[in-house]
Amino acid sequence: xxxxxxxxxxxxxxxxxxxxxxxxxxxxxxxxxxxxxxxxxxxxxxxxxxxxxxxxxxxxxxxxxxxxxxxxxxxxxxxxxxxxxxxxxxxxxxxxxxxxxxxxxxxxxxxxxxxxxxxxxxxxxxxxxxxxxxxxxxxxxxxxxxxxxxxxxxxxxxxxxxxx
Amino acid sequence: xxxxxxxxxxxxxxxxxxxxxxxxxxxxxxxxxxxxxxxxxxxxxxxxxxxxxxxxxxxxxxxxxxxxxxxxxxxxxxxxxxxxxxxxxxxxxxxxxxxxxxxxxxxxxxxxxxxxxxxxxxxxxxxxxxxxxxxxxxxxxxxxxxxxxxxxxxxxxxxxxxxx
DNA sequence: TTGCATGCAAATCCTTTGCATTCCT
DNA sequence: AGGAATGCAAAGGATTTGCATGCAA
Numbered sequence: 001x002x003x004x005x006x007x008x009x010x011x012x013x014x015x016x017x018x019x020x021x022x023x024x025x026x027x028x029x030x031x032x033x034x035x036x037x038x039x040x041x042x043x044x045x046x047x048x049x050x051x052x053x054x055x056x057x058x059x060x061x062x063x064x065x066x067x068x069x070x071x072x073x074x075x076x077x078x079x080x081x082x083x084x085x086x087x088x089x090x091x092x093x094x095x096x097x098x099x100x101x102x103x104x105x106x107x108x109x110x111x112x113x114x115x116x117x118x119x120x121x122x123x124x125x126x127x128x129x130x131x132x133x134x135x136x137x138x139x140x141x142x143x144x145x146x147x148x149x150x151x152x153x154x155x156x157x158x159x160x161x162x163x164x
Numbered sequence: 165x166x167x168x169x170x171x172x173x174x175x176x177x178x179x180x181x182x183x184x185x186x187x188x189x190x191x192x193x194x195x196x197x198x199x200x201x202x203x204x205x206x207x208x209x210x211x212x213x214x215x216x217x218x219x220x221x222x223x224x225x226x227x228x229x230x231x232x233x234x235x236x237x238x239x240x241x242x243x244x245x246x247x248x249x250x251x252x253x254x255x256x257x258x259x260x261x262x263x264x265x266x267x268x269x270x271x272x273x274x275x276x277x278x279x280x281x282x283x284x285x286x287x288x289x290x291x292x293x294x295x296x297x298x299x300x301x302x303x304x305x306x307x308x309x310x311x312x313x314x315x316x317x318x319x320x321x322x323x324x325x326x327x328x
Numbered sequence: 329t330t331g332c333a334t335g336c337a338a339a340t341c342c343t344t345t346g347c348a349t350t351c352c353t
Numbered sequence: 354a355g356g357a358a359t360g361c362a363a364a365g366g367a368t369t370t371g372c373a374t375g376c377a378a
Contacts, residue, residue, distance in 0.1 A: 032352045032357060053342080066360050071343060073358090087251050089308060091367080092342070109300055118300050122292060124309075132311055136273055136282050141313035144253060145288075147296055149305035196332060196377050217367080230335050235368060237333090255342080256367070 017097065019045065022082065029080050039063035040073050041082075041097075049117055050086045050094035050108065087144060111151035120147070181261065183209065186246065193244045203227035204237050205246075205261075213281055214250045214258035214272065251308060275315035284311070 022041045023033050031037070043059045044051070051059070057070045074095050077083040084098045088110050098104045109118040124143065133141035186205045187197050195201070207223045208215070215223070221234045238259050241247040248262045252274050262268045273282040288307065297305035 030357095034352070034358060036359075068344080068361080069359055075344095076358095085253075087253055087308075089249075089251055091255055091257075093255075109296060109302060109305070111302070120296060122296060125289065128286060129311065132273060132284060132286060133313060137316035138273060138275070138311075138313035139316075139319050141273070141311055143309060143311045144251075145307060145309045147293065147302075147305055147307045149297060149302035152301035152303075155303050194332095198333060198377070200334070232336080232369080233334055239368095 016045065016048075017100075022097075025080065025082055031076065031080070035063065036065035036069050037073055039065065040070060040077075044083065044095065044097040048097060049119070050088070050096050052092050052094055056095070086146065088146060089148070107145045107147065109147040109149065111154055112148050113150055113154035116151050116153075180209065180212075181264075186261075189244065189246055195240065195244070199227065200229035200233050201237055203229065204234060204241075208247065208259065208261040212261060213283070214252070214260050216256050216258050220259070250310065252310060253312065271309045271311065273311040273313065275318055276312050277314055277318035280315050280317075 019038065019041060022045075023038065026033055026037065039060050040056060042063075043056050047059065053067065053070050053074060056074070057064070057067050060070075074083060074085075074093070078085050078095070082098055083095045084104065086094045086096065086108065088094060088108075099106075105123065107120045107123065109120055110116070124145065129141050129143060133139060183202065183205060186209075187202065190197055190201065203224050204220060206227075207220050211223065217231065217234050217238060220238070221228070221231050224234075238247060238249075238257075242249050242259070246262055247259045248268065250258045250260065250272065252258060252272075263270075269287065271284045271287065273284055274280070288309065293305050293307060297303060
């Protein structure tokens with residue numbers, strides 16, 4: 001499988017939306033194209049696996065902006081649906097560049113020992129969400145689904161494994 | 165449907181494991197039967213829908229113990245699998261008394277406007293988890309699944325709805 | 329008796345916010 | 354120009370932890 005970056009702990013198919021298209025989305029949302037914003041989008045484009053605010057901030061390197069700006073922008077980008085937020089159960093928000101519509105939707109399998117993350121293509125049976133919405137009179141129903149377990153490396157050497 | 169308490173925002177089937185059985189589980193886990201511990205279990209038994217640490221602490225009433233003790237106990241109970249922790253995406257842990265084994269496993273449908281919570285009986289296709297585990301060489305795979313949407317009351321009067 | 333559990337207070341960590349300033353559009 | 358975005362510092366809120374004391378086994 002083609003991997004998104006050097007990080008051996010992650011593997012997923014590449015989306016690689018051109019930066020120009022991302023800035024267009026900002027424009028269409030009446031958001032200003034600022035240096036921090038572009039830098040953050042570049043980081044997300046380079047590392048297409050779930051990143052925390054802190055990790056994004058670190059990855060900015062020379063393009064560094066304030067950590068608060070990272071938080072503010074990720075929130076904005078989430079509202080604009082340009083990024084997707086994931087919850088791995090540790091109380092820390094993680095973000096990924098969102099694919100267009102349905103194509104982008106996916107879930108993860110997370111190793112609870114070494115934090116290795118595998119992107120999954122599987123999802124719920126398509127009618128399940130609709131059934132649940134209808135049965136309980138809810139609208140605009142979405143879901144959050146993540147899998148957790150122990151990866152092969154960690155079951156082999158429980159204490160030796162390190163992320164990456 | 166039989167409801168677990170007066171709270172109109174929640175409805176679920178009752179489990180009502182006897183307190184004696186719960187304290188037995190503590191004993192089997194070599195945990196001491198203390199007043200705070202029993203009081204917390206009583207609260208969880210009375211309100212069988214997801215509660216935050218703070219809510220549990222409030223519900224203790226006269227049996228009040230320190231909030232830190234609530235946190236410590238919920239963590240312990242989670243490790244012992246006596247309670248299940250849920251993530252509703254707001255960064256606050258919520259707990260429910262766990263049913264025995266498979267029977268207890270369930271998911272929720274949460275209204276993102278008024279926080280109404282509906283317990284669901286639906287779950288993933290039973291082989292899906294096994295397939296994913298096998299395909300990626302993971303063991304002991306579990307999952308977290310929650311649904312979010314707008315309940316009928318909130319779509320009718322978006323701004324008037326209040327929890328409960 | 330013996331250590332696990334608790335209370336209290338302080339510390340952590342993630343995240344948000346107020347405000348003056350900067351800078352896209 | 355004018356409003357949105359940023360930097361900086363401080364605040365907020367959930368959760369954890371150190372330590373002396375208390376209590377179940």
